[in-house]
Every structure is written in structure tokens, then in C-alpha cells.
Amino acid sequence: MSDVNKDAPVLELRGVTKTYSVKQGLFGAPKPLTAVNDVTLTLGRGEVLGLVGESGCGKSTLAKILLGLEAPTQGEVLVDGERIDATDRRRLARRIQPIFQDPYSSLNPRKSIEDIVSLPLLVHNVGDAASRTKAVREILDIVGLPARVMQTYPSQMSGGQRQRVAIARALIMKPEIVICDEPTSALDVSVQSQILNLLGDLRSEFGLTYLFISHDLAVIEHLATRVAVMYLGRIVEEADVAGLFDQSRHPYTQALLKSVLTPDPGMGVPDTELGMEYPNPIAPPPGCHFHPRCPAAMDRCKIIAPLPIPTPDGHVECHLFDGDGPEPVRSIS
């Protein structure tokens, strides 16, 4: 079990839903696309929640909602018990910071590394120019970059170096929570583990809480204390990392785990051996969204959406566990 302090969650999501309205074609009527569907999650201080799922399942959308970059259609997000839509943007920015996937896109090419890393200090009026420079030098040292990079530009750096700059920018204001949205999947394999180790070290050094998004369970296993598995906007299973890897419950989780055993050196979607391709999120399958790809699908899976069934260390949404779970309260979705 992880060192969760259930009494004082740093980050709490309650029934968060995000629906986009997407227009298909020139004259098509806008259709709703539910990118995040009724997500309830809790992160204790110092926890690392791994969020795993195929590309397009809504991981980045969830990250944007947590960062206050997108407003949820329904539900609420609380940071330290405070609703983020009622929190001043700058206050929120001091507590929660992102590290994005693509370090080639996350650094402004027209700015020097010093300007990029010191931007948070500037925006929050911290110190004078000299003390900001000093702080930049310190944080660069912590993420393993020499001070001489301060006057260089992103285009002069490698992907791994750029990602270190992005980490420095995220950490310079000493946030409590860091949202890592696939921070290594755009990097060379040789650099990925360096960045992962760095993130692990920084977590203990600064007492950070991570939401660590990845489509790769191997990465999650390396770093996370808890895991949430996402499918078509829903968290279909949540468990402690040890529990999940020892005895996963949901057939989707099992398929993902299988794909870890046959590692795919590419950066794409894991090969889940599920045969069918990922469903269209505009027209999700009825009943359990996963049933068309599920090897254990039963008749009721096609009609009735499963409910979250509590487990000793989390929950699972699957009719296979209906028997030992409580009676359904939610009907067909």
C-alpha cells in the first residue's frame, strides 16, 4: 500500500465530465464528444497517480482541466480542498504545474532558456532580476543542466535537454502538484529513463505529488504509487500499483499489461492485441464501452453500463465483478 493520507487529499476530482461539441463536415450538426466522463479521483500528498490509457481516451483533456486550462462541463476539481474555478489563476499556478509531452513544442523558440525558466518568477513578481537569475541557475543545476545553457535557445538543445528545461520551469515556483502529460514519449529511448529517474528524484526532493500520464504501463510501474486506467473518458480501474500489476481485474487492464510484456519500441499506441480498433468517441458503443473489444464480454455488457465497484484498494468498472459488488444504482447510459 502507498503512503496515502486519505484525510487530506491534495487534489480531488468529483464527477468531472468534459464534453466537446464537434462539427463533422461543413454542414453537419455539432455532435457531443465526451472526452472525460464522470471521473472521480483523489490524490494524497506525495502520491504518484499513474493515468494510463490508449491515445485519445481523454488523458490530456483531464490534465488540461486540472491545470485550469479547460473548464469541466460537469463536476468539480479541488486543490487543497479549494475549488479551482473559484481560485485565482495565479494562485492555482503556484500549486499545480505541467510538464508536457513534446519538448519541441513546449518551449518558446524565440526565448532564451533563462527567459523561459524565469517566466513564472516574472509573472508572480518574485524577487528582482538578479535573484531571478540566481534562482534559474539553481533550478537548472537541480535538473542537471549547466548554467551556461541560460543564454542558449531551445533550438540548440536536444530533446532530453529541452525536457529538463521544461521540468525546471515547472518546478521553479515549488508547486505541490506536477501534471506530467507523457513527459517521455517524445524522447529517445536512451533518454527516457534519465528523465524518469530525474522526475523520481525531484519528487522526493521537493515532496511533489504527481499525476503521471502515460500510455505505457512499464513507465507507470516505474514511478507510480497508484494507477488509474482510462478508457473512452472513464476510469475503468483504479488500484495500487502493486495490486494492479499483481492481479489486475479489468479485462482492458489485462490487455494493456500483456502489451507491456511484448514491448513495442515505437512511441505509438500500445499493441493491446484487442483486435478491433479504438472506438469513435463521438458514437461510443452502448452498454460497457469496452464490450466490442472485450474477450470476456457477456450479454448484459452490451446493454448495461457497468458501475464502479469498490475493491480493497480502488475500484473497477466491469460486470465480471457484479456478483461480489453492491447492487447497481446507475442504469443504462
Added chain:
Amino acid sequence: MADMATDPLLADITGPTPGQMLRKRIFGHQGLLIGAVVLGVLVLVAIFAPWLAPHDPYAQSLMARMQPPVFLGGSWEHPLGTDHLGRDYLSRLIYGARVSLLIGTVAALISGVIGTAMGVAAGYFGGRVDAVVTFLINVRLAMPVVLVALAVVAIMGGSLQVVIVVLGLLLWDRFAVVMRSSTLQVRGREYVAAARAVGCSTPRILMSEIMPNIVNNLIVVVTLEMAHAILLEAALSFLGLGVQPPTPSWGLMVSEGKNMMLFEPWMVMIPGVVLFVLVLAINLMGDGLRDVTAPENRS
């Protein structure tokens, strides 16, 4: 841009800065250099007109009307001859550079401010703002510039100020279109999301994250619209609805010379050629700048 397999942190960061690369590309681009040199010379001529012009551009001399330039057998007293009122053609040409460049610069500035504000707002905010701006652009594109300018000048009376303001208020469409699409492109980059997540205000994001990354496109449009405004001024003046006599404007000089075109073709050709050279130089520069400042599209 591959990571060093060994220790990427020890890999030296020795590549050129974006500024150095830009300088290198500028000095490696012939069209840009030629355009810049020609334009630079013309700007200097305009600035130092009082010292360069051999005569007063307004001084008439009925004794010395329509003298040919030296290369057609004229005298060095009037190297490019005199016009139908005996005014020194070279001096009028030199002062005419002031009119063309002033109109080009100020009109491009006015339309640039209007169009950039509209385009960036539309691209960044999207939604209703975008719908309104797109509508305004379409309205503007449906208006024929020359006819509208003619009508306004006909009502307001022609003068340098009126021409500048009318052109400035008419030529913002390309700025708006280009800035809108550039902003749309840059808005989705993750550094903009990172800036928002850091707590940057919208004005700061627009000024320090968006603008520096679209300013190269802006410069290209500035050159295009400068050339556009200069040509439109010449056309309006030629039609008698632009800058009014006796102001030395190249378009007006062509207009005044057109009656003599069969007998004294140089009176039309000299201002025509200078106009052509100026516009060509500006366009060469614009093309060059576009090539040089878009490293993402080239390398």
C-alpha cells in the same frame, strides 16, 4: 537533433543561436540584400532630399521648359531635364521619393495596426470574435479598393493626408487574414498552454508568446502593403484624385508627362522606372524576409 546516446548532458550546446542563424541567412540571401540596399539608398535620398536636389522642386522657369535629360542631349544644369513648367525633373524626382515612402510607410503602419489587432484577436480568442472579424474581412474584400479610394478622395478632396488615411483604412485585410491564421497556428503550441498554466495574463501571452512567433509574417505583409500603397498613391495621383499639384509625386509626374508621351517619352519613363525600382526593391525585400525568417519551414 538526436540525443547523444551516451550522456546528452555532456553534449555541448554549440549550435548557433536563432539570432546568429538569422544573420547568416540574411547575408546569404541575394534578393534580400539587393532589395535592402536599393530601398536603403532611396530612403537616404528621401531623407537628405534638400541637400541632394540641385534645384528647388517647385521653382518654375518658363524660359527652360521641357529640356531633355543629359543622355538625350540636354545640359548638366538639369541632368534629368525639366517639366512643362520648367521645374527641375531630378529635384522633383528626389522630393517625390519622400511622398512615396511616406505614404507607403504610414499607410502600411495604420493598416498594420488595425489588421494585426483584428487578426490576432480573431485567431487567439476564436468563437464570436473570430466570426465578427471574418465577417469584416469579407466585407472589406468585397469593396474594390481603387473605387472606394476614388470616391472618398472625390468627396474629401485630394491631399497627402487624405490619401494616407484612406489607404491606411483600406489595406488592413491582408494583415488580418495572415495574422489570424498565424495566430491560430501558434495558439495551439504547448508553450502557450505552459504560459497560461504559469499564470500569465492574456496580454502577456499575446505580446511575449504569440507575437514574437508571428512577427516574421507581419514583416512580410508590411512590405507587400507598403508596395501596394505606393502603387495606389501613384494611380490615384495619376487620375488626379491623389496628391495634388504642385506636390512632387511620381504618380503625378507620370500624369503630367502623359500629354507629351508621344514626343517626350522620357517624361513618363523616368518617374515610371523609379516607381518600378522602388516597388521591386520592397518586394524583393519582402520575399527575402519571408525566406529568411521562417526557419521552421526551411530546415
